Structure formats: structure tokens, C-alpha cells
Amino acid sequence: MSKSITIAVDAMGGDNAPDIVLEGIALALEQIPNIHILLFGDEKKLKKSVTSEYPSIEKNVTYKHTVDVVSSIDKPSQALRKGRKSSMALAIQSVKAGEAAVAVSAGNTGALMALSKFILRTMPNIDRPALCAPMPTIRGESVMLDLGANIECDANNLVQFAIMGSAYARTVLGLSNPSVGLLNVGVEDLKGKESIREAAEVLKEATHLPLKFGGFVEGDGVTSGEFDVIVSDGFTGNVALKTAEGTVKFISQLLKNAFSNSILSKIGYIFSKGAISNLKEHLDPNHHNGAVFLGLNGLVVKSHGGANGVGFANALMVASDMAQNDITNLIGNDLNEITDSEELAIVNSLK
């Protein structure tokens, strides 16, 4: 039933490019054989690796030779100035030109965001694009946005993020009517910032949208899984994401210390190894890879810079899901509904 999708891949981005990128393509093709890859990077080098190590992917790949590379320490402004002919920029450019349905890169986030915005521009009716990513939770997986594209957000931005996040949950998590919570410091109606309360008023009335607005959610809701989509301004979202990641590291360290503490606990570890590795797998960022910039005239997926082959394959599958379901179009339709609504007119008239 699924149609063939062309994915533009930045082969030179990420800590272990291009090896991990090629391995990820090989792994993804086992799951989704009907994708075609435009491979942006050093053609000679890439061809050599593909021929010797990943001959199976050869027939699904078209090489797009590029010389420039955006480095992991380039600032967004430097990428915009010097990176226009980089593998990253040209992969995004191919989405704009309609040659690929989506671009995937494991390169520098700030540069990818800046180049994506510059090349693809923001969708009509979207004021600001947002960075959206899947998160592991007690119940499975949720998505959260904005994770750092926008430091300050107004009510309109938050409503648009709710629509975009719900489209992600529908296309990538396969939910028909995802639940949405607004990140706040309390669950009562009067809590928090004006912008959040206003966004809640709009979302409460927007019953025609394919999402179930559930009100406010506190920080502990980020990993509890009580909502499928968590919406926040980019400052708070970024801090919450990194706090959760840091806390996972913190407890992993404590666990490691605990298990190496005594002979008894070392024996315990041997018995528990299977159980612990299930836990590690559930928390492994490679299994929740595929952040995306939503709200642009075209799709760009960001893989973790340190992702392994499995992680990069995950990012490719997220990209394919979104392109298959034409997420940009879904968002556009939902936006039209909300833009025509009376509720948003009320909020706008207050400005």
C-alpha cells in the first residue's frame, strides 16, 4: 500500500559519518525496501564504502557529490554564510526542489535548523517552526515540542505547536486522536503564564481538530505518558528534555555504582543482566530517534549526532512515515480549521 519515497540523506553529518549513515540505510532498507536515497557527500569515498561494505543498498542509492561539510562546532550564522553548498544544505535544497520528500541529517542541530528555515521557509499560517521529538515514557512513547527552536512563544505559537505535534503523533506513532497537554506549573485553570492559559482556551474549544486536548500537564508528565503530545515553549521544552536525559544518566550511574559495590551485587547483576538490558533498550535514544522541524514548507528530520546504525535507521523510518502520510498537508488542513475558528480570532483581537 505504501508508495515509494525519496529521502535526501546528508551522509557527512554526525559523529561517525558516513559509516553509521550507510549502516543505517542498510538497516532501514530491510524494514522499508521501497525508499530511494539521494546520498549527499563525498561521492568517491561513499561509493567505495558502499561497494565494499554495503553492496545491498547500491540499487537504492543515487550519489550527489558535495565538497563542503558543516562541522559540529559551526554556529548557525556560519552555516548560513559558508555552508550553502554543504551536503546538509544541498540535501535540504533537494526537498525544496521536489526531488526528495524529506531530508535526514545527523549534523549540527543549530545549523540544520537555520539552513532548513532559510531554504524551506515557514508554512503559510505558521508563525514559527518547532523542533519535535519522540520521548520514551512509562506507557511507551510520546512526542514533545518545541525543544529549543523558539525561546519565547505566545498563545498562537503554542496552538500551532499542538496541531503540529498531533500530526506527528498521528503519522509516526499511528494514533488517530492523540491526547495533548500544555506543559505548566500546575493543572488548575488559573496556573502559569498568560500565553499558556490563552492557548488552553483556544484548544478547549477546538473540538473539530483531530486531537484530544487534556489541559495542563506538570513536569512529571513528560515521562509518565499521560499525554501523547506535550506542548511547550522552546526554552522550557529544551530544559525539560535535557533534565530528563540528565536524570536518566544520573540513575544509570547510581545503578552502575550499586552493582559494582560488592561481590553480592555483582552476582545480582549477572542474574539481572537481561532485565537491565531491556531497561537500557527502552531508554536508548537510538530507539527514539527522529526529531523533526515542523512548520516548514518541506520536511527535515534530525538524527542524534551520536546515533548508531539502528538509530539512524529509526530516523529514516520516521522520515518515511511522515512523507508517506504527507504530514505537511495534514498540518496545513488543521491550521486552516483553527485559523477560521472564532476562538483564535478572539485571542488575536486581544493583542
Added chain:
Amino acid sequence: MSKSITIAVDAMGGDNAPDIVLEGIALALEQIPNIHILLFGDEKKLKKSVTSEYPSIEKNVTYKHTVDVVSSIDKPSQALRKGRKSSMALAIQSVKAGEAAVAVSAGNTGALMALSKFILRTMPNIDRPALCAPMPTIRGESVMLDLGANIECDANNLVQFAIMGSAYARTVLGLSNPSVGLLNVGVEDLKGKESIREAAEVLKEATHLPLKFGGFVEGDGVTSGEFDVIVSDGFTGNVALKTAEGTVKFISQLLKNAFSNSILSKIGYIFSKGAISNLKEHLDPNHHNGAVFLGLNGLVVKSHGGANGVGFANALMVASDMAQNDITNLIGNDLNEITDSEELAIVNSLK
């Protein structure tokens, strides 16, 4: 060397009051015998419990009979209207009157904050009080503020929080020159909100203060322990704190599932029990109890509502430490230094 401290205790606040409160007093007296307790609550009931279950504390307690109680669901506005004669309010009132050096309550946070502000008022040179609490980290313990007293904060507020948090770290954690980080979305100078960048400029120049300003810290720094004091606006701080707490719960749940998954992992659990309980102890909120409202003309310590006896005893010891070291005075002195400084004048002149 330590002097006798009088602590006003709200015996009626918290999930298991007054039992846990009395148990906490008994445990604290084993560590710090030279405290005297003003015990606010139902005198008849309290006397009966003390006589039958905690006779050892009798000589350190003076009963202060009160009838009204602030409930866990009372809103701050309700507490201000109806709760002026409650055990909580009268305990705070005794600090204002100079009868006690500090008040401790495990009751409703919003009500405690509102009553504390109303009764004690803000210190000279402090624009807004902040909620500060200890957090477990990889290296031990840090403190973080503001955890929710102020939704939006300007540069001045953040500088004042840095001074107040550093005074907490000096008196309660026993550090002579605590390191301070400002919570942000990146560590580079140009990142984040204007208010945070301005606060960083002031703190960078304030080398005469008894703190070591280390720049910006991202969300993963909340539990890494790289800074002794983490400073943030109350919205972000509250979300970060609750995200960390939620993530601890999330991983505990995964661990529980992992260990009950198979016979093998159950055996593993038996061997690892000691190690796991060390870990639980390190994360147990009872061992990091004693949030405090800093910046008021008097000290108020908030115990977790669900704290056990050990937790409440910890809150009493934090209260005693702060009173012994006269933290309010320390903050006042540091504030005078910064208020006289040229850097703050520059920030103020920009407004």
C-alpha cells in the same frame, strides 16, 4: 559551639500530621538536642500523643494551642482569607514576633508561601522571595531555586536568587564558596533569554561575593552536580524539578518491571537488594527535605507533605542550620555589596 534555637512547628500540616511531625521532632532531637520547639496545633491531641508515644521530647516542647487548620486543597487566597488563625499562620507569626528563629510546616505549599509573604514581607533590596530546595545529584547534593514562587523573572531577580541560593549552600551544605550556574538552553554567551544573559553579566563581575559564578548550565546539569547552586525563574525551575522527579519514578517503574520479569531477574533482585536500596536511599526525597522560602524577613521551611519521620527531622535540621548561621543576615550583607556595585546600576539603567 552551637546556640539553642527555637523552632516554630506547624503540627497539623502534611499527609500524616501530627504523628510524623512528632516522630520527626524526636529523631531531630537525637542529632540536635539544643533546639526548643513551639508546637502549633490541637494541644489536647498533641499532648496525649507526646505523653504516650514520644515522652522524650516533652521537655523540649511548648504547646501553642490552635483550632484552625489549612487543608491541603485550600487555595492561597482561601488561606489568606480564612487561615489567619491556623497552626500554619500562627507558627509563621511567632517568627515575626521573634519568639522563634524559624518556622517549619509540611502543609500546603501555595498557602504556606502566601501566608509567609503576607506575614513576614520581603527583605529590603529583595524584589521577590524564591522557593529553594536541595536536590540529589551524581556528586551528592545541590540546591536549586526558584522552584515555583515566581512565574516570570528579570535579571535582578535572578542575581538575587544566586545570592540567596549561595547563602543556602553555605549554611546548609557547608560550602565556603559555592559554584553557581544559571539554567539556560546552551552554555555559550549568546544563548537564551535576555534576562539570563544580563544576570550573567552582573554575576561575572561580582567577584567580591562569596560564590563562584560558572556561567550557564543546561537541563542535564540539574542532576549532574557540576554546580552547587542552580538558578532559574520559577516556571522553568518548577518544570525541571518535576521532570527530574518524574524521570526517577519512570526509571524506578522500569526497574521494578525488569526485576519481576523472569525467575532469573527475581533471583538477581535478591542478590542486588542491598545495592538497590542504597540507590533508593540516595534518591529518597526524605533525605533531601527542607525547601525554604528565601528573601523574607524571617525563615520558613517547607517539608514534603508526604515526608516520613526521617524526612521531617531533616527539615528541622535544615531549619536549625539556617537559623544557627543567620542566613537572613548573610543574604542581607551580600545584597548590600551587589546593590552598591556598578554592574547592577548598569542593568538598572537599561530599564
